Amino acid sequence: MSTQSNRQVICDVLIEEAQNNANLFVACSDSRGSASLTPFANAYPNQFVEVGIAEQNLVGIAAGLASCHKQVFAASPASFLTTRSYEQCKVDVAYSQTNVKLIGISGGVSYGALGMTHHSCQDYAAMGALTGMRVYSPSDAQLTRCLVQELLKDDQPAYIRVSRSASPDVYEGNLDFVLNKANVLCSGSKVLIVANGEMVFYAKEAAARLNKDGISTGVIDMYCLKPFDEATLLEQAKDVDLVVSVEEHSQYGGLGSRVAQTLCHHLPKKLIEIYLPDEHLISGTNKEVFQYYGLDADGIEKAVRNAL
Amino acid sequence: MNELTRKSYELRKDILEMMWLSKAGHIGGDLSVIDILNVLYNAEMNVTPENFKDDNRDRFLLSKGHCADALYAVLGMKGFFDRREAIETFSQYQSAFIGHPNTDINGVEINSGSLGHGLSxxxxxxxxxxxxxxxxxxxxxxxxxxxAEGSNWEAFMAASQYKLDNLCATLDLNGLQISGTTDEVMSTASVHDKAVAFGWNVIEVQDGNDCGQLVSAYQKARTVKGKPTLVIAHTVKGKGVSFMENQVKWHHGVMSEEEYKQAMSEIEEVLA
Known part of the structure; x- marks a missing residue:
């Protein structure tokens, strides 16, 4: 288990970058604490912009800074960033191709008991539908670090969703990271599980149990939702009997949709999608919510066994 | 008539021709805002085709992006692109000059068209x-x-929080919008007091279609320190064409041939 949440990792990477990059800016909407960006704000006050609780303004200001050669990371809860300021994301960032990286913190059901107003079960769909926007949902600390370091090298928009709590480590040793290339954690001959974000850890755990039981199961970390790595999916899915997608998102327009679309076009296969249902979700910690809806190792394992 | 005012009326001719050929555009607002754009580009800002890549050029943002037609007219006359191409292709099939400003056009700073974005x-x-x-x-x-777009007021707060005396907003207050008067739809009657309450310096321009009054206002705005300035320009929608002035239906009306000829002759008369 990493001691650091993915949001803390982002702050670390940005502080490292700012040492040699005066154009790196962070903008927050009274969200520096919840985004774990207070250390950045304290270390680089001249490169930090606070806009108050005003997400539309956050994204508009970020675009204005970016048009003056700033490289801007705008961080706000995923729920508000991707819906309250959706039009600014569409026009001022995606359409305008400004160098703004939108960090959706506390994504999915991270806020647990705070309820539906604070959940973002639509952000993959919303951001993915915008022409010119890339969408990422990294699993663990190491992947988050690699991803942000790589995104610092370009000047295109992107949306990155991270969860609130520290995610268990998915990767051991050094990760061989290539931007927009999904990571194959293990290959299997019977089942392929495709997951992203916090779900990757559970997918890995479920696969370990299934493999132990003689059901050869592979796992892909599809952190790159857009551009979506169809090639890796098709290569890993080629010989399996069953594909399973798992995501902390609704059924509409997220990982499962993209997997289904890809398989349907190129490699028709039996597919099970595991996702958050289209209803008011139960109250509880994020782990309790995951468990209730089958978004954990037990849920994934059970779904696979039932399907086979 | 001084040279600057003459330019305003030359620009009106370009706008009218653009509207006539395209059978599109937002002519009422174009004619109310054109003097503001003319003064900014020809008497106030240091923006030219030559310095447009210079980091220290002044920045211009047309938040009311539906008046792209007026912006294209000014930029065309400044030489940012082929003026005739803009006039002859505006809003037509595969034209680069689409109905809202986009940064593919040389001289355009931001994509606009959805309201309430520019100030942020x-x-x-x-x-x-x-x-x-x-x-x-x-x-x-x-x-x-x-x-009426709430995002403007988020930006009003931020501009004063950051003491942006290098920011000057102009309100093209023509009193009309697509459904009727702003008083009927959503009143802006207290905008002066609102802006002051938000921490802004406010300058009223009684005749926002008078180039001289606008020039003075922008000169004054430069001297104000510690706060952003809002220039409230009291303009006339459809200014310069008698049958369009203060008429809601000319928000984006399309001229008949007879109307086009009359409109052009009224502008020609002023120029003569």
Whole structure:
């Protein structure tokens, strides 16, 4: 288990970058604490912009800074960033191709008991539908670090969703990271599980149990939702009997949709999608919510066994 | 008639021709805002085709993006692109000159068209200037109907929080919008007091279609320190064409041939 949440990792990477990059800016909407960006704000006050609780303004200001050669990371809860300021994301960032990286913190059901107003079960769909926007949902600390370091090298928009709590480590040793290339954690001959974000850890755990039981199961970390790595999916899915997608998102327009679309076009296969249902979700910690809806190792394992 | 005012009327001719050939555009607002754009581009800002890549050029943002036609007219006359191409292809099949400003057109700073975006972006630019200790100024033009967009008021707060005296917004207050008067739809009657309450310096321009009055207002705005300035320009929608002035239906009306000829002859008369 990493001691650091993915949001803390982002702050670390940005502080490292700012040492040699005066154009790196962070903008927050009274969200520096919840985004774990207070250390950045304290270390680089001249490169930090606070806009108050005003997400539309956050994204508009970020675009204005970016048009003056700033490289801007705008961080706000995923729920508000991707819906309250959706039009600014569409026009001022995606359409305008400004160098703004939108960090959706506390994504999915991270806020647990705070309820539906604070959940973002639509952000993959919303951001993915915008022409010119890339969408990422990294699993663990190491992947988050690699991803942000790589995104610092370009000047295109992107949306990155991270969860609130520290995610268990998915990767051991050094990760061989290539931007927009999904990571194959293990290959299997019977089942392929495709997951992203916090779900990757559970997918890995479920696969370990299934493999132990003689059901050869592979796992892909599809952190790159857009551009979506169809090639890796098709290569890993080629010989399996069953594909399973798992995501902390609704059924509409997220990982499962993209997997289904890809398989349907190129490699028709039996597919099970595991996702958050289209209803008011139960109250509880994020782990309790995951468990209730089958978004954990037990849920994934059970779904696979039932399907086979 | 001085040279600057003459330009305003030359620009009106370009707008009318553009509207006539395209059978599109937002002619009422174009004619109310054109003097503001003319003064900014020809008497106030340091923006030219030659310095448009210069980091220290002034920035201009047309938040009321539906008046792209007026912006294209001014930029065309400044030589940012082939003026005739803009006039002859505006809003037509595969034209680069689409109905809202886009940055593929040389001289256009931001994509606009959805209302309530420009002021936030301008705040970002003005903060960047302050942080970089650059002395360029950022100018943004808002429509009065646009003020009903709440995002504007987020930006009003931020501009004063950051003491952006390098930011100057102009309100094209023509009193009309697509459904009727702003008083009927969503009143802007207290906008002066609102802006002051938000911490802004406010300058009223009694005749916002008078180039001389606008020039003085922008000169005054430069001298104000510690707060952003809002220039409230009291304009006439459809200004310069008698049958369009203060008429809601000319928000985006399309001229008949007879109307086009009359409109052109009225502008020609002023120029003569």
């Amino acid at each position: 972006i301008a705040v970002g630019m003005a903060i960047a200037a302050k942080r970089d200790r650059k002395d360029f100024r950022t100018y943004v033009v808002l429509g009065d109907g646009e003020l």
